[in-house]
Amino acid sequence: MLGETRYQYLVSYVVNDRVAIDAGCLGFGFPLAAQKLVTDLFLSHCHLDHVATLPIFLDNVFEYGPECVVVHGSEQTLSVLQQDVLNDRLWPDFVSLSTPSSAFLKLHELAASKPVTVGEMQVTPLPLIHVVPVFGFLIEDPTSAVAIISDTHHGSDVWTHLARVPNLKAVLLECSFPDRLDWLADKARHLIPRSFAAEIQSLPTSVRVIAIHIKPAWYEAVVDELLALGLPNIEIGQTGTEYQF
Numbered sequence: 001m002l003g004e005t006r007y008q009y010l011v012s013y014v015v016n017d018r019v020a021i022d023a024g025c026l027g028f029g030f031p032l033a034a035q036k037l038v039t040d041l042f043l044s045h046c047h048l049d050h051v052a053t054l055p056i057f058l059d060n061v062f063e064y065g066p067e068c069v070v071v072h073g074s075e076q077t078l079s080v081l082q083q084d085v086l087n088d089r090l091w092p093d094f095v096s097l098s099t100p101s102s103a104f105l106k107l108h109e110l111a112a113s114k115p116v117t118v119g120e121m122q123v124t125p126l127p128l129i130h131v132v133p134v135f136g137f138l139i140e141d142p143t144s145a146v147a148i149i150s151d152t153h154h155g156s157d158v159w160t161h162l163a164r165v166p167n168l169k170a171v172l173l174e175c176s177f178p179d180r181l182d183w184l185a186d187k188a189r190h191l192i193p194r195s196f197a198a199e200i201q202s203l204p205t206s207v208r209v210i211a212i213h214i215k216p217a218w219y220e221a222v223v224d225e226l227l228a229l230g231l232p233n234i235e236i237g238q239t240g241t242e243y244q245f
């Protein structure tokens with residue numbers, strides 16, 4: 001998440017240096033040296049708060065040669081990326097410009113619940129419920145497992161999957177709107193504190209639950225309502241912070 005502010009404007013996470021989840025602020029908010037270490041970028045979906053700096057990131061880390069970043073996403077996400085972003089209008093078509101000897105990126109289509117191995121990590125895409133197809137991600141390494149669940153509405157079966165994960169240390173879960181905007185959360189398919197609490201009911205309280213994707217316009221109200229739930233394992237995600245699990 002982008003530093004210098006408590007507001008969570010844009011979405012990007014880097015895990016164990018190599019894996020990035022979403023590119024909302026990856027190309028602007030992370031030091032260039034950190035961007036260059038990323039080998040695999042997983043996209044949850046193609047909404048702008050999750051891909052806004054993707055072209056800049058690809059530009060930043062490009063080096064002449066066959067090695068390049070692998071961008072993982074659903075068929076729909078990769079198609080939007082090619083048709084609406086890397087389309088030679090908004091940004092050069094980096095896919096067509098890539099050749100075996102010099103590539104900007106490689107695209108890899110994700111299949112639901114099929115893990116991808118990156119070094120010592122396994123990244124498993126888990127289908128969520130939103131206005132477009134979305135994957136949450138379970139990231140496991142030899143010591144711990146963490147899930148990033150965003151964007152989502154209530155009712156996905158991601159919690160059944162997570163209940164079976166040994167070593168689950170934390171879930172980063174979206175909470176976009178305050179309770180009084182339940183009608184908007186239903187239309188835009190996001191969570192509010194009330195549905196957020198219902199979603200995590202089946203998780204053991206030993207699992208840290210970190211609230212993310214809080215819309216800046218309602219940040220204070222959402223934070224107050226989340227803390228008023230009185231659940232001991234809920235934290236508010238801090239931008240620009242390195243978490244250890």
Ligand SMILES: [Zn+2]
Pocket residue numbers: 045047130151
């Ligand atoms: Zn979205």
Ligand SMILES: [Zn+2]
Pocket residue numbers: 011047049050151213
């Ligand atoms: Zn979003």
